[in-house]
Amino acid sequence: MKILKFGGTSLANAEKFLCVADIIENNKNNEQVAIVLSAPAQITNYLVSIVEKNTNINQMLEQIDLAENIFIEIIKKIKKIQSYFLYEETKKIITIEFNKLKKIADSIKLFEKCPENIQAIIMSRGEILSIWIMQNILRSRNYKITIINPIENILSIGGFLSSTVDINESKKRISSLNINKNHIILMAGFIAGNKKNELVLLGRNGSDYSAAILACCLDAKLCEIWTDVDGVFTSDPKKISNAFLLKSISYDEAMELSYFGAKVLHPRTIEPLKQFNIPCIIKNTANLKSNGTLIYSQHDCNQNIIKGITNLDNIVMFTVSGNLIKQKNNILFKMLSLLQKENIHVILITKSSSKNNFSFCTLAKEKQKILYIINKSFKLESKEELSNNIHIINNLSILSIIGLNIFKKHDLASKIFSSLGDCKINVIAISQGSSKHSISIVIETKNILKSMKIVHDALFCNKRFINVFLIGIGGVGKALIKQIFKQKIFLQNKNIEIKIRTISNSKKILFLNDSINLENWEKFFQQSKTKFNLEVLSNLLENNSFSNSVIIDCTSDEILSKQYINFISQGFHVIASNKKANTNSLKYYNNIRTEALKENKKFLYETNVGAGLPVIQTLQNLFNTGDSLICFKGILSGSLSFIFGKLEENILLSDATKQAKDLGFTEPNPFDDLSGIDVARKLLILAREIGYHIELKDIEIEPILPKYFQQYKNAEEFLYKLKEIDTVFMERVKIARSIGKVLRFVGTIEKGGKCSVKIEEINSQNPLYKVKNGENALTFYTNYYQPIPLVLRGYGAGNDVTASGVFSDLLRIIL
Ligand code: ADP
Ligand code: ASP
Ligand code: MG
Numbered sequence: 001m002k003i004l005k006f007g008g009t010s011l012a013n014a015e016k017f018l019c020v021a022d023i024i025e026n027n028k029n030n031e032q033v034a035i036v037l038s039a040p041a042q043i044t045n046y047l048v049s050i051v052e053k054n055t056n057i058n059q060m061l062e063q064i065d066l067a068e069n070i071f072i073e074i075i076k077k078i079k080k081i082q083s084y085f086l087y088e089e090t091k092k093i094i095t096i097e098f099n100k101l102k103k104i105a106d107s108i109k110l111f112e113k114c115p116e117n118i119q120a121i122i123m124s125r126g127e128i129l130s131i132w133i134m135q136n137i138l139r140s141r142n143y144k145i146t147i148i149n150p151i152e153n154i155l156s157i158g159g160f161l162s163s164t165v166d167i168n169e170s171k172k173r174i175s176s177l178n179i180n181k182n183h184i185i186l187m188a189g190f191i192a193g194n195k196k197n198e199l200v201l202l203g204r205n206g207s208d209y210s211a212a213i214l215a216c217c218l219d220a221k222l223c224e225i226w227t228d229v230d231g232v233f234t235s236d237p238k239k240i241s242n243a244f245l246l247k248s249i250s251y252d253e254a255m256e257l258s259y260f261g262a263k264v265l266h267p268r269t270i271e272p273l274k275q276f277n278i279p280c281i282i283k284n285t286a287n288l289k290s291n292g293t294l295i296y297s298q299h300d301c302n303q304n305i306i307k308g309i310t311n312l313d314n315i316v317m318f319t320v321s322g323n324l325i326k327q328k329n330n331i332l333f334k335m336l337s338l339l340q341k342e343n344i345h346v347i348l349i350t351k352s353s354s355k356n357n358f359s360f361c362t363l364a365k366e367k368q369k370i371l372y373i374i375n376k377s378f379k380l381e382s383k384e385e386l387s388n389n390i391h392i393i394n395n396l397s398i399l400s401i402i403g404l405n406i407f408k409k410h411d412l413a414s415k416i417f418s419s420l421g422d423c424k425i426n427v428i429a430i431s432q433g434s435s436k437h438s439i440s441i442v443i444e445t446k447n448i449l450k451s452m453k454i455v456h457d458a459l460f461c462n463k464r465f466i467n468v469f470l471i472g473i474g475g476v477g478k479a480l481i482k483q484i485f486k487q488k489i490f491l492q493n494k495n496i497e498i499k500i501r502t503i504s505n506s507k508k509i510l511f512l513n514d515s516i517n518l519e520n521w522e523k524f525f526q527q528s529k530t531k532f533n534l535e536v537l538s539n540l541l542e543n544n545s546f547s548n549s550v551i552i553d554c555t556s557d558e559i560l561s562k563q564y565i566n567f568i569s570q571g572f573h574v575i576a577s578n579k580k581a582n583t584n585s586l587k588y589y590n591n592i593r594t595e596a597l598k599e600n601k602k603f604l605y606e607t608n609v610g611a612g613l614p615v616i617q618t619l620q621n622l623f624n625t626g627d628s629l630i631c632f633k634g635i636l637s638g639s640l641s642f643i644f645g646k647l648e649e650n651i652l653l654s655d656a657t658k659q660a661k662d663l664g665f666t667e668p669n670p671f672d673d674l675s676g677i678d679v680a681r682k683l684l685i686l687a688r689e690i691g692y693h694i695e696l697k698d699i700e701i702e703p704i705l706p707k708y709f710q711q712y713k714n715a716e717e718f719l720y721k722l723k724e725i726d727t728v729f730m731e732r733v734k735i736a737r738s739i740g741k742v743l744r745f746v747g748t749i750e751k752g753g754k755c756s757v758k759i760e761e762i763n764s765q766n767p768l769y770k771v772k773n774g775e776n777a778l779t780f781y782t783n784y785y786q787p788i789p790l791v792l793r794g795y796g797a798g799n800d801v802t803a804s805g806v807f808s809d810l811l812r813i814i815l
Contacts, residue, residue: 039126
């Protein structure tokens with residue numbers, strides 16, 4: 001004997017009814033089958049709204065018509081596909097049932113309320129009619145049917161809307177039916193009968209429970225629950241797209257999953273199956289090939305301890321605090337007993353060890369009832385003090401993580417809380433399930449979906465994701481996108497995935513999705529009509545739900561650089577090739593770092609000095625490990641390295657500068673390079689990194705050019721005027737050469753923090769002697785590195801090297 005239960009999702013239309021009939025036929029060939037049916041999808045919801053709209057007869061009739069039409073449409077279509085279907089007979093029954101409902105609606109209107117026994121009758125019509133339709137499909141295919149009437153045979157105890165089955169008595173009753181072995185057995189789910197043989201319900205979604213009960217009563221070998229998904233997933237697959245199917249889970253795990261909200265199973269389904277040791281398989285009516293999920297007594301040790309992540313919404317949390325609790329130790333106990341007596345289900349409890357307060361969560365719909373109970377029952381116990389000390393939080397959800405002995409997993413808590421914290425999700429309460437198979441977290445409902453995705457990724461995905469929001473698509477930004485695209489497979493093999501979420505310049509922003517390939521992003525960017533400004537940016541920050549989110553600033557925009565503290569406080573790491581933040585006031589410089597420390601976020605700027613050369617990281621490594629500076633000397637400008645190199649080859653200053661400009665080594669107006677200010681900025685960043693508290697104005701700049709050159713704002717004019725000082729320069733070069741030296745534009749940091757940038761004559765022993773052609777070189781004389789300094793040398797400009805520096809910062813977010 002095998003039980004097959006089909007849920008509403010498997011009976012949503014005529015085609016699905018016929019598909020279910022085919023599944024029954026196929027299974028019937030091997031062994032006797034007993035079928036439990038739910039109402040077609042949405043039907044119970046319509047019936048519930050009849051009850052809810054109990055004062056408005058027109059609205060009640062509207063709902064009744066809606067439900068009736070769905071049934072009529074279903075049978076019309078069945079008749080079309082299977083012409084021999086007993087259509088007229090079925091239609092007659094549907095009409096009778098809905099006429100009954102219309103009469104009930106009239107009397108509800110008259111009495112202006114709908115008692116629970118009548119509610120149960122109304123809400124059960126979907127299941128009753130599903131059975132009629134299915135029996136007529138099967139009869140028309142010449143099968144013999146036995147219908148089990150659940151009102152007479154499934155004895156249930158409790159209220160009319162959510163009662164509990166007495167399995168032993170039901171088993172006795174069903175055994176006495178002596179069902180013919182060749183018959184297909186059909187029974188309506190969701191329905192049972194009380195001692196007085198009145199119809200009662202087993203609670204919403206309760207036909208899974210009916211199937212489990214019938215399996216026990218008929219000594220079935222297996223209970224199959226057929227639905228619209230392949231089985232039990234690590235989370236609701238309709239919400240979490242990368243949730244995956246669990247091949248098998250234990251009874252205890254299934255119980256815990258369903259209790260904490262995995263709707264695929266009614267919470268009470270598993271208990272009876274476990275008691276009678278009947279395995280259960282969850283299968284998909286729309287995918288017969290899938291093996292589904294097996295729920296049974298074994299526990300597969302090879303599987304991940306964590307089985308799933310679930311959610312319960314519409315939760316309210318009561319917190320009771322104050323002296324009263326301290327004085328009257330039994331108040332928690334008393335409150336819980338009162339709630340239990342009123343059948344109010346407490347989902348979760350937390351209690352502070354100081355005994356000064358406790359909190360409990362229930363469904364929000366119970367809130368008024370609970371307040372009423374407190375008001376009524378605590379009269380003698382300083383009711384006023386109690387009610388003054390009750391704090392209620394609405395609109396909550398409970399996220400639970402389920403797995404057998406889940407607490408054995410030592411890194412669980414850190415993964416959960418760091419991933420939620422990373423996305424700035426506030427945890428309101430935490431509770432360990434008394435079974436030790438779950439951990440539950442109370443959070444605001446507005447954050448539940450986001451939190452489920454985050455926690456699911458943190459616990460089930462070995463991959464580490466970095467989510468990039470790129471601002472600035474000049475040479476460096478573009479080169480960075482290319483490099484990320486090129487390294488995709490290489491990084492995937494290391495379980496790293498970099499997802500660029502947005503790309504923007506000062507005007508527009510492109511939101512990337514899976515259809516936009518990093519190879520063709522420019523086409524989509526051109527088509528994008530979404531404007532980019534600080535408001536768009538702030539919306540983006542607020543709504544971001546990704547962990548390891550990084551803003552990369554590849555602009556030279558000062559306004560943007562002033563937003564970094566804001567970015568960090570909103571949960572982003574910041575990577576800047578833009579130097580403006582680090583050369584801003586010392587106060588801002590320090591504030592960024594304080595915020596980053598507070599928020600546990602990274603602020604990385606390796607490319608601020610020497611482009612891709614590992615300058616900042618090297619310095620941090622040295623000083624973190626106790627080294628100290630004796631002296632720094634460096635060539636920090638690629639353009640000045642090129643120009644001063646050319647002077648040695650007897651090329652005039654103006655010609656060398658023009659060549660540098662033509663090769664793209666200089667700013668649009670080369671005056672900006674020759675002014676020395678850019679070198680001073682880099683020196684400032686280095687000095688601050690070493691620990692000197694200085695401002696840009698503290699750096700002594702010995703100008704390369706006479707002051708009057710400032711007036712030449714136009715590059716052509718500037719280059720023309722530069723000729724006026726060619727001979728002076730040539731003379732300096734000659735003098736230096738006569739004593740075996742060359743001219744270099746050098747930045748210096750002395751011990752104590754004095755900084756200067758100036759032209760220096762360098763002898764052949766100095767590591768800077770050979771540095772030209774656009775190369776940068778940085779020499780650090782330190783306690784550890786002396787008398788021979790630590791030298792970093794290489795190209796200090798260029799899109800590819802700068803982008804690779806930004807890229808390596810990006811990987812430091814997770815490595
Ligand atoms: P039926 O009508 O067949 O009883 P339900 O809607 O009651 O179907 O239950 C199936 C639904 O349960 C799925 O469509 C899915 O969205 C939801 N669900 C929630 N959590 C899970 C989970 N962990 N695994 C599979 N499905 C889940
Ligand atoms: N039809 C009922 C409901 O929607 C029972 C069930 O589907 O299991 O709650
Ligand atoms: Mg269901």
